[in-house]
Amino acid sequence: MQNLANIRKSKNGKQKVIDIVAKNFLFFLAILSSSFIFIVVGVIIVKGITPFISDNNGLGSVNFYKFITGNTWLTGEAFNSNLYSVGFIILSTLFIAFLSLLISFPIGVLTALFIAKIAPKKLAESLRTVTELLASIPSIIYGLFGAGLVLKFVYNLSALIGYQSKGGNSILASVIVLAIMTIPTITSISEVAIRSVDKEIIHGSLALGATPMQTNFKVVLAAAKSGIFTSAILGIGRVLGEATAVSLVAGGRRSGLSFNLLDTTSTLTTTMLEGMKETVGLDYDIRFSVGIILMIVILLTNLILNTIKKKVGHVHVK
Amino acid sequence: MKKIKSLILVMTVLLAFGLAACNSEEETFNAESNITVYTRDTTSGTRAGFMGGIGFDEAESSDSVLVEGFVIKDNTGIMTSMQTDEFGIGYVSLASLTNEIKGLSFNGVEPTVENVINNTYDLKRPFNWMVRAEGDYPSQAVEDIVEAFIAFLGTTDAADIINNEGAVALPASDTWDDIKAEYPITEQDNSGVTVRFGGSDSIQKVAEALSQAFSAKAGNFVADHDHTGSGDAYKRVVGDQKDESVGKDVGFASRPFKDTELEVGGVALPETQYGQLAWDAIVAIVHVGNPVSNVTADDLKKIYEGTYTIWSDLISE
Numbered sequence: 001m002q003n004l005a006n007i008r009k010s011k012n013g014k015q016k017v018i019d020i021v022a023k024n025f026l027f028f029l030a031i032l033s034s035s036f037i038f039i040v041v042g043v044i045i046v047k048g049i050t051p052f053i054s055d056n057n058g059l060g061s062v063n064f065y066k067f068i069t070g071n072t073w074l075t076g077e078a079f080n081s082n083l084y085s086v087g088f089i090i091l092s093t094l095f096i097a098f099l100s101l102l103i104s105f106p107i108g109v110l111t112a113l114f115i116a117k118i119a120p121k122k123l124a125e126s127l128r129t130v131t132e133l134l135a136s137i138p139s140i141i142y143g144l145f146g147a148g149l150v151l152k153f154v155y156n157l158s159a160l161i162g163y164q165s166k167g168g169n170s171i172l173a174s175v176i177v178l179a180i181m182t183i184p185t186i187t188s189i190s191e192v193a194i195r196s197v198d199k200e201i202i203h204g205s206l207a208l209g210a211t212p213m214q215t216n217f218k219v220v221l222a223a224a225k226s227g228i229f230t231s232a233i234l235g236i237g238r239v240l241g242e243a244t245a246v247s248l249v250a251g252g253r254r255s256g257l258s259f260n261l262l263d264t265t266s267t268l269t270t271t272m273l274e275g276m277k278e279t280v281g282l283d284y285d286i287r288f289s290v291g292i293i294l295m296i297v298i299l300l301t302n303l304i305l306n307t308i309k310k311k312v313g314h315v316h317v318k
Numbered sequence: 319m320k321k322i323k324s325l326i327l328v329m330t331v332l333l334a335f336g337l338a339a340c341n342s343e344e345e346t347f348n349a350e351s352n353i354t355v356y357t358r359d360t361t362s363g364t365r366a367g368f369m370g371g372i373g374f375d376e377a378e379s380s381d382s383v384l385v386e387g388f389v390i391k392d393n394t395g396i397m398t399s400m401q402t403d404e405f406g407i408g409y410v411s412l413a414s415l416t417n418e419i420k421g422l423s424f425n426g427v428e429p430t431v432e433n434v435i436n437n438t439y440d441l442k443r444p445f446n447w448m449v450r451a452e453g454d455y456p457s458q459a460v461e462d463i464v465e466a467f468i469a470f471l472g473t474t475d476a477a478d479i480i481n482n483e484g485a486v487a488l489p490a491s492d493t494w495d496d497i498k499a500e501y502p503i504t505e506q507d508n509s510g511v512t513v514r515f516g517g518s519d520s521i522q523k524v525a526e527a528l529s530q531a532f533s534a535k536a537g538n539f540v541a542d543h544d545h546t547g548s549g550d551a552y553k554r555v556v557g558d559q560k561d562e563s564v565g566k567d568v569g570f571a572s573r574p575f576k577d578t579e580l581e582v583g584g585v586a587l588p589e590t591q592y593g594q595l596a597w598d599a600i601v602a603i604v605h606v607g608n609p610v611s612n613v614t615a616d617d618l619k620k621i622y623e624g625t626y627t628i629w630s631d632l633i634s635e
Contacts, residue, residue: 072382075382076382077378078360078361078380079379081380147398151402155402164354164405166354167354167356167399167403168403169389169399251389251390252359252389252390254388254390255382255386256386264387274359274390275361275362
C-alpha cells in the first residue's frame with residue numbers, strides 16, 4: 001500500500017495505480033473461476049471414494065478391483081448388496097464413442113470442406129447458420145427425436161434383416177443419436193480450421209497442376225489437421241458426456257458385455273442417471289464412484305488424443 | 319454420375335425412413351419370436367408392486383434374477399415401446415393405460431377400475447401416506463389442516479376423486495359433511511397457510527386432485543406439491559431431511575413402507591402417523607397385434623425369470 005501511495009504521487013500516477021488494481025482484479029477472477037473445477041472435482045472424488053473405504057451402513061466396502069473389472073452392475077438385491085461393478089460398462093461406453101465418432105467424423109469433416117471450399121457463398125452462409133443452430137440444440141431434444149423416430153427405424157431395419165431387436169433399443173440406436181448430435185459440432189469447428197488455411201499453400205498446389213479436388217483433399221485437409229483434430233476431441237467429449245439422450249434409446253443393460261450392434265447397452269452416464277431420484281444409501285453414493293471413473297476415462301481420452309495431435313504436427317496457418 | 323449416385327443414396331435413406339414411419343403390414347403374429355421383456359428400474363414402486371403381485375418377490379429390487387437381456391425403461395418409455403415392439407411385454411399402472419396398447423387380463427379378470435373396486439383384480443399395490451409427528455409442524459394451523467386432510471381421505475368425497483384419477487379408493491362410508499364439524503380449522507380462512515405435499519411421483523395426479531378439492535373445503539389453504547419419489551415420503555417428513563427446506567408435511571409412497579421407515583431413532587411411529595389411501599392396479603401390457611389376452615401370475619413369473627423365452631411357450635398353454 002505504501003508503494004501504491006508512492007506510485008500515485010509520481011508522474012501519471014493515477015493511471016498506474018488503476019493499472020495495478022485492474023491486473024490484480026483480473027488475477028483474482030481467474031483464480032476464482034479455476035477454483036470451481038477443483039471444488040467440483042474435489043466433491044465428486046470425496047463422495048465417490050467413500051463406498052470403497054467406508055462400511056456403507058453394514059453392507060461392507062466395495063472391492064475396487066471387482067468394481068473395475070466385473071461383468072454385472074449389481075449382483076444381489078438393491079440396497080442390500082455391495083457387489084457393484086462397471087467393468088463392462090466402461091468398455092461399452094468406449095465402443096459406442098468410437099463407433100459414433102467413426103460415423104460423425106467423416107461426415108462432419110467432408111461437410112465442413114464443402115461449406116468452406118466448394119459451396120457458393122450464399123449456400124455456404126445458410127449452411128453455416130443451420131450447422132450452428134443444430135450445434136446449439138439441447139441434447140434432450142435429440143433424445144426425444146431418438147425415442148420417437150430412431151427406435152422405430154432400427155426396429156424395422158432389424159426386422160428387415162431377420163434379427164429381432166428389442167424394440168429398437170440398441171447400440172445402433174445410441175450410435176445414430178450420438179452421431180447426429182456430434183456432426184454439427186465437428187462441422188463448425190473443422191470449417192473454421194479449413195477456412196483459415198493459408199491461401200498461398202492452395203495457390204501453390206494449384207499452380208503445380210493439381211486439380212481443385214486433389215488440392216482440397218491432399219493439401220487443405222492436411223494443412224487444417226490441427227483444427228480438425230480439435231473438433232474430433234470436442235466431439236468425443238460430447239459423446240462421452242451425453243446422458244439423457246442416450247438413456248432414452250440405450251435399453252439399460254445390467255450385465256454381460258456385448259458388441260452386438262442390435263443388443264441393448266448402457267453407458268457410464270446412463271448408469272448414473274437411471275433411478276437417481278428415488279435411490280438412497282450405497283446405491284446413491286456408488287454413482288459418484290461411477291462419475292470418478294467417467295472423469296478418468298475422459299481425461300485419458302483427451303490426453304491420448306492431444307498427444308496424437310502434437311505428433312501429427314502443425315502446418316503454419318494464418 | 320455423381321448426381322445420380324447421390325439421388326439413389328437419398329432415395330434409399332427416404333425409403334428406410336418410410337419404413338419407420340408406416341406400420342408393419344404383417345397380419346400374422348410370429349409365435350416363434352423371442353419375448354422381449356421390459357421392466358422399470360429397481361427403485362420404482364410400480365416394479366415392486368408388479369413383482370410382488372406375481373409372486374416374484376426376489377425381482378423387486380434385484381436385476382440378477384431376471385431373464386437375461388431385459389430392457390429398462392421409465393413409465394412413458396414402456397408405453398411407447400409397446401406401440402412399436404410387437405413381441406414385447408411390460409407393465410404399467412392402470413391409470414396410464416391407453417387404447418394404443420393392449421392390457422392383459424390377470425387370472426381371467428379384465429384390468430378395469432370396476433374389477434379393482436370389487437376386488438376381483440389382484441395385481442395391485444398400495445398408495446400410502448405419512449405425516450409429521452405431533453407438534454412437529456411449522457404452525458398449529460398446518461397441523462390442524464393436515465389432521466383434517468387425513469380424515470378427508472377416508473370420506474366418500476375423497477374416494478370419488480381417487481377413483482376419478484384412475485386409482486382405486488378404499489371403501490368409505492362417511493361424507494365430508496358428516497365429519498367436518500370435528501375440524502373447526504376448515505371453517506376459517508386459511509389462504510395464508512401453506513401445506514407441503516411430496517413423495518411418490520406416481521401418486522402426484524391423485525394427490526394434487528385431492529389437495530385441490532380439499533383446499534376449497536378448508537379455507538383455501540395453499541397446497542404446495544413437490545413429488546420426487548416414494549423414498550422421499552419418509553425422508554422429508556420424518557427422516558433426516560425433514561427440517562431442511564425440502565421438508566414436507568404430508569408424504570406419499572406408492573409401495574408399503576419399509577421397516578426402516580416405520581421408526582425414527584429406534585422408536586416406532588404411532589399408527590396415526592401413517593396409513594393407506596388407495597390401491598393402484600398394475601396391468602401387464604403387450605402390443606395390440608399380440609394374440610395373448612389373458613395371463614396368470616405364474617405365466618408372468620415364468621416370462622420374467624426366463625423360463626418362457628419365445629411366445630409359443632405362452633400361447634400353447
